[in-house]
Amino acid sequence: GRRERVAGAAEAQTLLAAAPERDRAIWATAFYAGLRLGELRALRWSDIDIEAGVIHVRRSWDIKEGEIAPKSRAGVRDVPIPTALRMHLLEYRERRPAAEGLAFGTGLSRAFDTKGLTRRAREAWAAAGLSAIGLHEARHTYASLMIAAGVNAKALSTYMGHSSVTITYDRYGHLMPGNESEAAALLDAFLDRSAETRTGGP
Numbered sequence: 001g002r003r004e005r006v007a008g009a010a011e012a013q014t015l016l017a018a019a020p021e022r023d024r025a026i027w028a029t030a031f032y033a034g035l036r037l038g039e040l041r042a043l044r045w046s047d048i049d050i051e052a053g054v055i056h057v058r059r060s061w062d063i064k065e066g067e068i069a070p071k072s073r074a075g076v077r078d079v080p081i082p083t084a085l086r087m088h089l090l091e092y093r094e095r096r097p098a099a100e101g102l103a104f105g106t107g108l109s110r111a112f113d114t115k116g117l118t119r120r121a122r123e124a125w126a127a128a129g130l131s132a133i134g135l136h137e138a139r140h141t142y143a144s145l146m147i148a149a150g151v152n153a154k155a156l157s158t159y160m161g162h163s164s165v166t167i168t169y170d171r172y173g174h175l176m177p178g179n180e181s182e183a184a185a186l187l188d189a190f191l192d193r194s195a196e197t198r199t200g201g202p
Contacts, residue, residue, distance in 0.1 A: 007031075007133055007141045009148070016088070018128040020120045025092035026104050026112065027121065029055075030135050032085035034142030034160055036060065037135050039075075041111035042067050043103045048081075050089055055079045057161065061111050074163040143172045 007015060012031045019027050029035055035043065038060035047056045057077050062068045070076050081089070101108030114135075122132045133141070139160075146156050157168040 004140050005131075005133055005137045006144045007138075009145055012138075012141055012145070013084075015125065015130060015133060018124055018130055020124050023117050023120060025088045026117060027135075027138060028085050028088035029104075030138035031141055032082050032145075033079045034139045034146075035079070036139060036161070037114065038062065038068075039070075039161075040104060040135070041102075041114070045093075045100050045103050048089060048103060050081065050086060050093075053081045053086065055081055066111075070161070072161075072163050074158075075161045077158055077161050079159050140172075143168075147172060 016024055016028055016031065026040060029040060029043070033055055035055070035057065039057050041061035042059040043055070043057075047058060049056065055078070057070070057075065057079060060068050060070050060075065102111060104112050106112055118134070125132045143156060143160060146159070151159075153168050153172075154165050156172075157165040160168060162168050
């Protein structure tokens with residue numbers, strides 16, 4: 001498939017700063033926790049443990065059915081909350097007098113409007129001269145940031161809710177740091193050892 005847009009660390013911060021204040025926590029959760037759209041829409045305040053630094057992903061959201069269970073067992077998971085996301089969640093919670101029900105909903109049980117969220121963000125980014133990004137691309141950005149930070153593929157696979165680490169490698173292997181240069185260095189080292197064995201060198 002085609003490579004989708006991925007924002008760098010600095011660009012993600014710039015995009016968040018320019019996003020509408022009312023929606024910033026949603027985008028921050030996509031950038032820094034990698035939740036899927038349905039998971040963002042179904043997220044409850046009771047799923048967000050800011051003190052423990054964990055988001056408990058327990059459900060998703062379907063356009064027709066509303067709240068549903070994740071499509072696989074891997075979808076039920078705990079995702080760590082980095083400081084960058086914690087700040088946004090705390091600010092968002094302070095503006096919400098009733099911190100219960102759906103965290104990002106327009107009501108206690110009504111999920112946010114995806115089209116409205118995207119439209120507001122695109123307008124704000126266009127006004128700031130920034131290239132727009134989608135929620136799914138923000139999830140890809142999360143994966144790339146975690147890889148750049150040195151998080152191993154198995155852990156990332158768990159945080160992303162992938163059913164297998166193979167999926168993580170297939171989708172994000174090209175982002176693994178040192179991919180080509182490390183492979184070449186390993187082969188060179190092996191060939192050097194083989195040559196030394198043949199010649200009886202040190």
